[in-house]
Amino acid sequence: MDTQNIAQPLGGEPTLPRRQLQSGTELVKRYHIQEVIGVGGMGSVYRARDLHFPNVTKLVAVKEMINMAPDPLVRQTIVQNFEREANLLATLNHPAIPRIYDYFSEDDRSYLVLEFIHGKDLESIINDTNGFLPEEQVLGWGIQLCDVLSFLHNHKPDPIIFRDMKPSNIMINSNGDVILVDFGIAKTFQVGQKGTMIGTEGYSPPEQYRGEATHLADIYALGATLHHALTRRDPRLEPPFSFAERPLRRINSRVSPELEAVINTALQYNPAERFASAADMKDALMGVARKTGALSKITTTSIAPASGIKPIWSFKCEDEVRGTPLLYQGALYIGCYDNNLYALNAADGKFQWKYAADGGIVSRPAIFDGNIFFGSEDQSLHVISARTGKVVWTYHTQAPIHSSPRIAEGHVFIGSDDHHLHAVNLNTGRSVWKFESADEIRSTPLVANDLIYFGNESGDFYAIDFRGTLKWRFQAKRAITSSPVIAGQSLYFSSVDGTLYCLDARNGWAIWRFRLGKGSVSSPAVADNYVFVGAADGFVYGVEAQTGKEVWRFRTEHQVSSSPVVYKDSIYCGSVDRNLYCLEYRTGRQRWKFETQGAITGSPVVFDDIVYIGSNDHQVYALLA
Amino acid sequence: MFDFFRKLFGGNDNKRAETATTAPLSDQQIQSIVHNQNMQFEIQQLVAATGQSVGKQRDHNEDSLVAITSTMAGKANNVPFGLYIVADGMGGHQYGEVASNAAIRVVAGYIMRKFHSYLFTIPTQQPEESLQEIMESSIKEAHRVVQKDAPGSGTTVTAALVVGEQVTIGHVGDSRAYAIYPAGRVEQITRDHSLVKRLEELGHLNKEEAASFPHRNVLIRALGQGDVLDVDVFTIPFPANGTLMLCSDGLWGVVAEQDILHSLTEAPNLQRACQNMVTAANMAGGPDNISVILVQMVG
Incomplete structure (x- = not known):
């Protein structure tokens, strides 16, 4: 994983005469500047370490904006606008938008502290690639970008217009997913005449030069970005609005005519002739993907027959598969009751290696820095190399482990039947601290808001800080085996x-x-304003997140111990009735189900339109989502 | 509306108007910038103010309101706690004031009893029920009491229970809760249970038709009316750096949102803001009773 510039200087931009912060500088006694990772028009972007976590290395990106306005009143307004914008950004909760941790102003500079993204920006990717990027890769990013634009454009109460879609503002993280960086926030610092043009020449549509910026401007800029990615022709070096003079397929003949047509629609000079919404453009891109077979085959029929779904592959282990798989760099890692952790090729299910623990594995592995972490009933937390399957270190607790590890802030956190939550140093495998609870901990800890949340088997729910100090506790009436999820300021979990x-x-x-009709060990999933969870009464529930009112329930034929997983507009969930279900998440309508030969108690993982699930029939399956 | 503010602020206003063409920011804006920058309090706490008036055309007041704000600071965690309720007794019915008075007392009494062991006992104990359950039960309890004590009457009720940084709203009728954000955005949080709103939602009336609809006061849900009461209950984050406003239709039906916002931003404090809003409603004719509560979270 490498780290690249978050914002690169553009060809024509003036270099900053301003002094950059030296490495070693401490901001507000909290952020230790390590190095400059980018330079933008308003200041630099630094990688910094958050000193609130003394024992571990928590990296953040610190974006600096230098207030160059000479008039003190204007300066104050700028700072106020900046803070307002930061507050707005902090409320945006989307996987393709970096999280905002903090902001502050010091002297003539304001700083925004945000998630540090391991990855590379699209402009560098274009420049560093020999030849053209494959169509399906660009298509996949295009679809994700439509998703995040759609999220922003549908923001309530006011839509958010990104205004500056271009390759250098798109990061591709280590999972290959897009993250939009450099929100309008910096623009408030642009000193200039009234009506300063915001946006980047070359990518912006004609109307934006007249000061109009609607969601249709973002659609044009996305078209321009995809055009650049597929042709390698930088629109900033070409006359404005001249895409029509550089037909895609004349430059890159491997691009399908269908994709060319979609991008041409997005790049229409007249806004009314473009896609009406990012969702429409996404549909069109999905159409291309379907036609060219780029994204496997995407199920579009609303209800597929119950039978007739053929797995892409299946793999047989020696015992029940109750664990949840982990997908990482083309390999699937899954634990099994036969004591083995298996590594399979995600594309064809071919066996790569297995690692034998001394007890069954029911949890979900975690990945960090090329190592796989998982607990086993042999009482140990195992860490093995993803590539070779060789052990890196093991950590012993005093009882079997059913909880899954959570990696955050340089630590791995895991619960054990020895009643403790263990915080273990990622590198050394040594215990940093243990938090004693009243009972077994089988719930998987959640890390958010600088707190660790988890439940135990006697129904206690804890929030503890990174030093292992209890912040608050909540009591349910029976065990909390389910793992919490968070959305906004709300935590969701189920109980027996x-x-x-x-x-x-x-x-x-x-x-x-x-x-719920009966107890639950299923961990909820959250999407939009819905919470989904399964229960022992055999139902999967859809509940409104703000009010706790039922929206729908879906009956399976047996207990639902599996945890639902959201992917696109569906949820995927297993049942002890042997089926894996795919339900439309807004209505709970069944899209399809797939029957295995045994109960399903583990949870699926979905990636790139493929669902992976283990069953008690000893098999692991890969299915088209 | 501007005339009204000119009257209120008298001589000052002229000076401001003269300088307004050259200065990019008004005195008021600068004040608020300075004010915002200095807002760093150790204790996170709620501040609230209220305003009420019988109006210009009614001879008695059928609105009731409650504002309870508590701060407990010390070694233990300080969780801001506040309870704010506006109830508008139904004018066409007997006992309108009895109904609204019963509603606020029963709702507040029910909620405060549930929180007593958390606020006032050692060791502190959180209520058994969830915040939304407490809110819903309190309003249903008030519904029973109103049916018993003032049969035939009805009242709206809009209650906001603030615990920590979340607000749990309970709502029936056409009084309203708003979130007013520092950037000047005024967002209605509650949905009116009125005939006009319903017809609008169903597409039978457009905005202009709705504005001149003759039966604007007709409610389709009210506390005290009907056997089963359907209460809207939901939880939202307290508007960050903003203001929570509860009011009866004597305010929102008469004073435009922009002028409500103006009354708030022009006022030196929340108390004056409430007075400004009440005055604005009365200046606009004061056709109905007026109640308003403003709440902010500082620190």
Whole structure:
């Protein structure tokens, strides 16, 4: 994984006469500047270490904006605008938007502290690639970009126009997913005449030069970005709005005519002739993907027959597969009751290697820095190299482990039946601290808001800080085996007491409780304004996140211990009735189901339109999503 | 509306108007910038103010309101706690004021009893039920009481329970809760249970038709009316750096959102803001009782 510039200087931009922060500088006694990772028009971007985590290395990106306005009143307004914008950005919750941790102003500079992204920006990728990028890769990014634009354009109460879509503002992270960086925030610092043009020449549509910026401007700029990515012709070096003079397929004949047509529509001079929305453009790109077979085959029929779904591949282990798989760089890692962790080729299910623990594996492995982490009933946390399957280190607890590891801030956190939550140093495998709870911990810890959240088998739910100090505790009536999820300020988890809980993540107050027909060990999933969870009464539930009101319920024929997984507009969930279900998440309507020969208690993972699931019939399956 | 503010602020206003063409920011804006930058309090706490008036055309007040703000700071965690309720007794019915008075007392009493062991006992104990359950039960309890004590009457109720940084809203009728953000955005949080709103939602009325609809006061849900009461209950984050406003239709039906916003931003404090809003409603004719509560979170 390498780290690249978050913002690169553009060809024509003036270099900054301003002094950059030296490495070693400390900002607000908290952020230790390590190095410059990018230079933009308003200041530099630094990689910094957050000193609030003294024992571990938490890296953040610190974006600096230098206030160059001479008039003190204007300067104040700029700072105020910046803070308002930062507050808005902090509320955006989307996987393709970096998280904002903090902001502050010091002297003539304002700083935004955000998630540090391991990856590379698209402009560098274009420049560093010999020849053209493959169509399906660009198509995949295009679809993801439509998704995030659609999220921004549908933001309530006011739509957010990104205004500056271009390759250097798109990061591709180590999973190959897009992250939009450099929101409008920096633009408030642009000193200039009234009506300063915001956006980057070459990518911006004609109307933006007249000061109009609607969501249709973003669609044009996305078209321009995809055009650049597929042709390697930088539009900033060409006359404005001249894409029509550089037909895609004349430059890169491997681009399909269908994709060319979509990009041409996005690049229409007249906004009314472009796609009406990012969602429409996404549909068109999906259409191309379907036609060219780029993204496997995407199921479009609303209800596929119950039978007739053929797995892409399946792999047989020696015992029940109750674990949840992990997908990493083309390989699938999954634990099994036969004590082995298997590494399979995700594309064809071919065996790569296995690693034998001394007990069954029911959890979901985690990955960090090329190493796989997982707990086993042999009481140990195992760390093995993803490439070779050789052990890196092991860490012993005093009882079997059913919890899955969570990696954050340089630590791995894992619960054990020895009643403790263990914090283990990622590199050395040594215990940093242990937090003692009243009972077995089988719930997988969640790390958010600088706190660690988890439940135990006697129904306690804890929030502890990175030093292992209890911040607050909540009591359910029976075991909390389910793992919490967070959305905004709310935490969601289910309990064997038959309740889905929504708690205030800051202080543990119950905001609402939703009665399930029976107890649940299924971990909820959240999407849009919905929470999904399975229960022992055989139902999968869809519940409104803000009110705790039921939206739909879907009956399976047996207990649902599996945790639902959201992918696109569907959820995927297994049942003890042997089936894996795919449901439309807004309505709970079944799209398809796939029957295995045994109960399904593990949870699926979905990536690139393929669902992976283990079953108690000893098999691991890969299915088209 | 501007005339009204000119009257309110008298001589000052002229000076400001003269300088406005050259200065990029008004005095008021500068004040608010300075004010915002200095807002760093150790204790996170709620501040609230209220305003009420019988109006110019009614002879008695059928609105009721409650504002309870508590701060407990010390070694233990300080969780801001506040309870704010506006209820508008139904004018066409007997006992309108009885209904709204019963509603606020029963709702507030029910909620405060549930929180008593958390706020006032050692060791502190959180209520068994969730915040939304407490809110819903309190309003249903008030519904029963109103049906018993003032049969035939009805009232709106809009209640906001603030615990920490979240607000749980309970709502029936056409009083409203708003979030007013520092950038000047005024967002209605509640949905009116009124005939006009319903017809608008169903597409039978457009915006202009709705504005001149003769039966604007007709509610389709009210506390005290009907056997089963359907209460809107939901939880949202407290508007960051903003203001939570609860009011009856004597304010929102008469004073435009922009002028409500103006009353808030022009005022030196929340108390004055409430007075400004009430005055604005009365200046606009004061056709109905007026109630308003403003709440901010500082620190």
